[in-house]
Amino acid sequence: xxxxxxxxxxxxxxxxxxxxxxxxxxxxxxxxxxxxxxxxxxxxxxxxxxxxxxxxxxxxxxxxxxxxxxxxxxxxxxxxxxxxxxxxxxxxxxxxxxxxxxxxxxxxxxxxxxxxxxxxxxxxxxxxxxxxxxxxxxxxxxxxxxxxxxxxxxxxxxxxxxxxxxxxxxxxxxxxxxxxxxxxxxxxxxxxxxxxxxxxxxxxxxxxxxxxxxxxxxxxxxxxxxxxxxxxxxxxxxxxxxxxxxxxxxxxxxxxxxxxxxxxxxxxxxxxxxxxxxxxxxxxxxxxxxxxxxxxxxxxxxxxxxxxxxxxxxxxxxxxxx
Numbered sequence: 001x002x003x004x005x006x007x008x009x010x011x012x013x014x015x016x017x018x019x020x021x022x023x024x025x026x027x028x029x030x031x032x033x034x035x036x037x038x039x040x041x042x043x044x045x046x047x048x049x050x051x052x053x054x055x056x057x058x059x060x061x062x063x064x065x066x067x068x069x070x071x072x073x074x075x076x077x078x079x080x081x082x083x084x085x086x087x088x089x090x091x092x093x094x095x096x097x098x099x100x101x102x103x104x105x106x107x108x109x110x111x112x113x114x115x116x117x118x119x120x121x122x123x124x125x126x127x128x129x130x131x132x133x134x135x136x137x138x139x140x141x142x143x144x145x146x147x148x149x150x151x152x153x154x155x156x157x158x159x160x161x162x163x164x165x166x167x168x169x170x171x172x173x174x175x176x177x178x179x180x181x182x183x184x185x186x187x188x189x190x191x192x193x194x195x196x197x198x199x200x201x202x203x204x205x206x207x208x209x210x211x212x213x214x215x216x217x218x219x220x221x222x223x224x225x226x227x228x229x230x231x232x233x234x235x236x237x238x239x240x241x242x243x244x245x246x247x248x249x250x251x252x253x254x255x256x257x258x259x260x261x262x263x264x265x266x267x268x269x270x271x272x273x274x275x276x277x278x279x280x281x282x283x284x285x286x287x288x289x290x291x292x293x294x295x296x297x298x299x300x301x302x303x304x305x306x307x308x309x310x311x312x313x314x315x316x317x318x319x320x321x322x
Contacts, residue, residue, distance in 0.1 A: 008076040014038055015080020022169050022176055023085055023092045023190075024107060030170045031114045031252065035313055040237050042077065043170070045070035046230035089193040104261040105298035109305025111252055111259060117313060119249045122242050132246040133253070140254025144178070155217045161185040162221025167229045171251065178258060189218060261298050262289045 014036045018029035033039040048069050057065035066072070095103045122129060161183045169176030180186040192214040199208025236244040260283040267280040286293040 003072070008072060011038065011073060011076040012080040012083075015077040015082075016084040017080075018077070019081035019084025020088050020092070021107075021110075022081070023088055024096075024103070024175070024177055028169060028171065028175050028252075028255075029081070030168075031111065031118075033170070034248070035114050035117045035309055037313075038073075038077070041070070041073065043230050043233045043237065045074050046226055047234040049227065085193060086197060089190055089197075093190055093194075100263075101261045101294050101298055102301050104259050105301035106305040106308075108256065108259050108261060109302035110308055111256060111305075112302070113306040113309035115249060115252045115256075117309060118245060118252065122245045122249070124242050129242060129246040132243055133250040136247050136250025137254040140251040141257050142254075144255060144258035155213060158185060158188065158214055158217040159221040161189075162218035163225035164221075165189075165218075166222035166225040170226065170229065170233070171248070175255065175258070178255075185218075188214060192218065257283055262286050262293060264288070264290075 014032065017036070018032045021032050022029040030039065033042055053065050053069055056068050092103075161180055164183065165176040165179045165185075167176075168179040177186060177189075180189050192211050195207050195211035196215055198204065199211050233244075262284050263278075263281040264284045265278050265281050268278055286295045286298070
């Protein structure tokens with residue numbers, strides 16, 4: 001596959017979209033990768049990274065080794081993800097506190113369109129496919145009802161959280177950020193990113209030191225999880241594609257409960273910054289919402305989210321020339 005510079009710019013932009021989705025609990029970066037047409041290439045490229053690359057480097061040179069892992073593609077994509085997470089962490093955090101209905105409405109539209117897109121990729125329908133969708137929908141729905149654990153203090157627990165969360169982040173329909181929320185590590189992860197930026201920009205070594213340790217443990221867990229799970233997904237897409245698509249569709253349908261814009265707060269706590277944050281909530285009708293339901297604006301943002309998927313889908317269909 002021959003790619004030009006503009007192709008890598010599009011891949012970078014898709015990475016930015018993935019990173020933005022990964023920051024928000026309830027939305028999966030894997031979903032963005034799938035509907036933008038790069039998901040299978042991403043999984044296969046990650047699966048190709050192994051110790052054999054060093055043998056190729058030694059025998060045939062760095063350029064051949066780099067091509068064997070699709071290095072330019074991975075570099076562009078993960079650069080976009082990193083840029084997005086580092087630049088959007090504060091914004092997303094602000095939106096979650098100040099404009100939650102509109103933010104969730106946008107992502108509800110995005111995931112709703114993604115369900116339709118992924119579902120239509122299923123070529124053959126059978127009882128097994130339907131049962132898979134039903135079971136994974138139920139499982140995903142009950143995951144969204146789970147109450148978060150307490151915030152983790154152990155670096156090794158952060159490593160475990162990174163391992164589990166990255167599996168969800170590359171699985172369409174399952175939000176890695178929400179898994180971090182359930183495990184009690186979401187606030188730690190967001191603060192790690194923000195403290196990392198603050199430590200570098202202000203030269204505050206104490207802040208930077210703690211942020212680097214947390215970032216390293218989360219990152220190490222993520223790398224291990226990414227490598228382990230990519231092999232499973234790569235095999236499933238090559239040998240059980242219809243079943244895999246059914247499972248992903250079910251996970252996404254169940255996840256809609258988490259990103260429904262209108263919520264009734266059942267339980268809160270005070271975070272490390274002294275702010276009251278939601279621990280547990282339930283989905284309700286807009287008419288039952290106690291505050292300003294912003295229903296008209298919310299519908300507009302749902303439509304914008306839905307349209308975003310159509311745009312990403314059209315970009316994903318533009319394949320580079322071989």
